[in-house]
Amino acid sequence: MEFTAQQLGQYNGSDPSKPIYVALKGRVFDVTTGSSFYGPGGAYTMFAGKDASRALAKMSKNEEDIISSLDGLSEKEIGVLNDWEKKFEAKYPVVGRVVS
Numbered sequence: 001m002e003f004t005a006q007q008l009g010q011y012n013g014s015d016p017s018k019p020i021y022v023a024l025k026g027r028v029f030d031v032t033t034g035s036s037f038y039g040p041g042g043a044y045t046m047f048a049g050k051d052a053s054r055a056l057a058k059m060s061k062n063e064e065d066i067i068s069s070l071d072g073l074s075e076k077e078i079g080v081l082n083d084w085e086k087k088f089e090a091k092y093p094v095v096g097r098v099v100s
């Protein structure tokens with residue numbers, strides 16, 4: 001399944017009847033089983049319905065970092081992102097990709 005950024009945004013946990021999605025490097029993961037993290041009131045709810053690649057690479061919750069761009073990231077930050085990707089792959093199903 002393909003999602004535009006806007007479509008992805010509908011899976012941000014605000015509608016309890018919908019799954020919660022977080023994208024990493026353009027791949028959309030169904031993180032609904034992690035709703036305690038990503039659902040309303042969760043510590044990482046700001047990532048829900050977004051491609052959080054840059055934020056995860058930088059270990060940042062700042063709004064300006066919650067984007068897909070990897071521009072200018074250090075090798076270390078790319079390594080952090082790849083570790084998150086492995087964690088997500090092991091824990092959550094992939095449901096599609098983000099398209100522009």
Ligand code: HEM
Nearest residue numbers: 031034037043044047055056057058059060061087088091
């Ligand atoms: C003092 C700072 C922090 C502490 C003590 C902390 C602690 C934790 C703990 C205990 C978990 C649960 C791990 C598990 O049960 O698998 C977790 C998960 C997570 N943390 Fe943090 N964290 C901190 C900061 C951050 C920051 C700044 C980010 C920004 C990227 C972040 C991103 C995440 C994410 C995305 C998860 C959820 C992973 C999943 O879906 O399983 N954390 N954190």
